[in-house]
Every structure is written in structure tokens, then in C-alpha cells.
């Protein structure tokens with residue numbers, strides 16, 4: 419019997435080998451997925467539909483109210499889209515152009531600079547298939563995929579066999595964790611865990627570069643030079659190395675210069691690649707599309723056919739400065755992820771929340787439009803964290819509108 423495999427949109431790995439048992443459009447069993455994926459595939463939308471001012475309304479009324487807010491706004495903000503399909507993201511960019519909006523996503527306070535450098539070919543990257551097939555040295559830096567991307571180690575990096583790594587695991591690969599705490603991933607890496615102090619990454623990179631260049635590595639926090647030299651020797655011997663870069667590293671360094679320097683030296687001595695540990699399932703897709711349209715991956719403002727870019731057009735700075743006068747939030751929850759001192763300013767402007775689930779943002783929104791769960795109730799395509807395109811079919815059928823359908827209706831009515 420032919421099996422149907424589905425794609426899990428629970429994180430940036432977009433695992434495409436998921437088997438599901440469902441009955442009467444309810445997912446009962448999920449096989450192959452990790453615990454995060456199982457919870458995601460079994461997620462239910464509940465009975466919440468459409469609301470204006472916390473009162474249930476029909477879809478047309480909610481859309482009319484959303485359109486009226488956007489028409490009356492002088493500088494609306496569109497934010498989110500990291501978990502939206504490619505099709506929805508394209509529409510959102512068109513919408514932002516049409517209404518002269520500020521457009522931003524979570525990458526403006528996460529891994530955006532790194533994604534931009536990769537899109538611009540300033541840093542060498544590779545696919546997860548390359549990692550599984552070839553990688554002999556794997557570094558998890560400032561990230562704990564065992565918790566955030568649970569199948570990264572088992573399916574794509576340390577444990578699996580690959581075409582040029584028939585034995586996999588510790589027989590043919592060295593897994594290294596560099597982090598401020600002994601995470602679950604660091605425990606798997608055993609003796610190859612290098613614990614550094616908070617904000618100690620830039621100095622550690624300098625010391626590692628010294629070690630790679632045959633000099634004595636030194637840090638102000640007295641990290642044992644012998645251990646850095648041991649690490650440098652492993653990296654020098656890598657035939658195919660990869661660094662998975664997490665927020666822990668990016669938040670610790672002021673800019674990407676230390677990473678550029680490290681990758682330059684590593685690639686003079688060995689063969690190293692870098693993959694950002696983005697969490698949302700299609701944040702890379704959003705960054706790529708916006709870059710193709712504007713030359714920037716986030717924080718843009720459309721204005722009568724021109725594009726402005728800068729930190730002042732990020733959600734954080736535009737809310738701080740109170741420059742936006744309405745917000746369309748798609749598939750994300752700024753009330754949960756941003757500091758209260760910033761996000762409280764959203765309470766002063768009309769907010770439209772389009773989301774498949776109830777969030778703090780949807781509860782505070784003037785208009786709430788409940789949509790399908792992308793990848794579970796509606797199909798589309800997305801870009802995996804390594805830049806590979808993935809298409810997916812819905813697991814269960816529903817007549818409920820998707821984000822794409824709602825954005826099309828808003829565009830038509832504007």
C-alpha cells in the first residue's frame with residue numbers, strides 16, 4: 419500500500435517524512451515527528467472564528483473592519499509571516515506596497531543579519547542533505563537543537579548515516595557544542611562541549627583564530643589554551659565542517675565581523691559551512707522574497723514606489739518611536755515575544771491579528787481573524803532553514819479560510 423508522507427511545519431527543518439492517521443478530519447496519530455512536531459500536527463484550531471472589538475462577527479464583517487483600519491492608517495505596520503506559506507508572504511509584500519506600509523518580521527531581532535549575509539553569498543553555506551551525506555565536524559554554537567529543532571541531530575547531522583558517511587555518529591563525525599550552559603545538545607557532545615561565559619563568544623573566536631594560526635590562544639576569562647588548541651586541531655582536519663549558528667552566538671557579538679574572520683581562516687585551513695538556526699518554518703522564505711524585492715531581508719518601509727530601510731523600520735524601533743498608526747500581525751504574537759515596555763504601544767493603535775490560534779496579541783486585537791494551520795489544514799510551499807524549497811499538502815480538509823485566502827480578500831477590498 420502506498421504511504422502518504424506529510425511535511426511538518428513545526429520548525430525550520432520542515433521534516434517531509436511524517437505519517438499521520440486521521441479520522442473525520444481529526445489527526446489521531448503522528449509517526450516519525452518529534453514531540454514538537456506531534457503537538458503541532460495535532461494542534462486544533464478550536465471554535466474561534468472572527469471578532470471585532472471582542473464580539474464574534476462573520477468573516478465579511480471582520481474583513482471589512484480590517485480594510486477600514488488599513489485604509490485610514492497613514493503608516494500601517496505589517497509584521498510576522500515567519501510561519502506563513504510562500505504564497506501568503508508574496509501577497510503580504512504586495513499588500514505592503516499597495517498601502518505604503520512598514521514591513522518587518524522576527525528576523526530583525528534574531529538571525530536576520532546572518533540570513534542576509536548568506537543570501538548575499540558573503541558566508542559559505544550548504545544544505546542539510548550535504549551535512550548528512552558529508553559532514554565530519556559539526557559545531558552547534560549558541561543553540562540547543564535537541565530542544566528547538568529536535569530532529570536536527572537524528573535526521574540531518576550527527577547521528578544519521580549519509581552517502582559518504584556510512585557509519586554515521588561518533589565513528590565518523592565529531593559533534594561540538596559551544597555554549598554558555600550545558601544544554602541537552604552539549605551533553606550529547608560529551609568532552610567536546612566548550613563552555614564559555616555570557617558575551618564571551620567574540621573573544622573565544624579570536625582565541626580560536628589564534629589557535630588555528632599556530633599562536634597561543636588567550637581569553638580574559640582564562641579559557642584553558644590547551645582545550646582551544648585541541649578544538650583548533652579538530653577543525654583544521656575537517657573535510658566537510660558545518661557550524662549551526664544560534665541566537666546565543668548572534669546576540670553575544672556586536673556584528674558579524676568575528677564570524678566573517680573565523681570563516682575566512684577556517685576555509686584557508688579546511689572546508690567550513692554555516693547554517694543559521696532559524697526557528698519559524700518559513701522565515702528564510704520571507705527573507706529571500708523581501709531581499710529579491712527590495713535588497714533587504716527585513717525592516718523596510720514602502721513609500722509610493724520607493725523603499726526605505728533601516729532599524730527605524732523594525733517593529734521594535736517603530737513601536738518605540740510610535741511612528742506606526744495601525745498594525746496587521748500575521749501568524750505571530752508580539753505581545754508574548756517583545757518586552758512589555760515596547761509592545762504596550764500596540765495597545766494605542768488598532769491591531770488586526772490573523773492567526774490560527776488564540777494568542778495574547780489576538781486577545782488585544784481590534785480585529786481577530788482565525789485562519790487554518792499552515793501545513794496541517796492548508797497546503798503551500800516554504801523554504802527550509804538551509805534554503806531548500808519544500809511543498810506540502812494539507813493533512814486534513816476544512817472549509818475554513820487560510821491566511822492566503824484572507825489576504826487576497828483584504829487586497830481585493832482595498
Ligand code: SF4
Nearest residue numbers: 426428429433452455
Ligand atoms: Fe517538525 Fe521540526 Fe520536529 Fe521536524 S524537527 S518533526 S519539522 S518540529
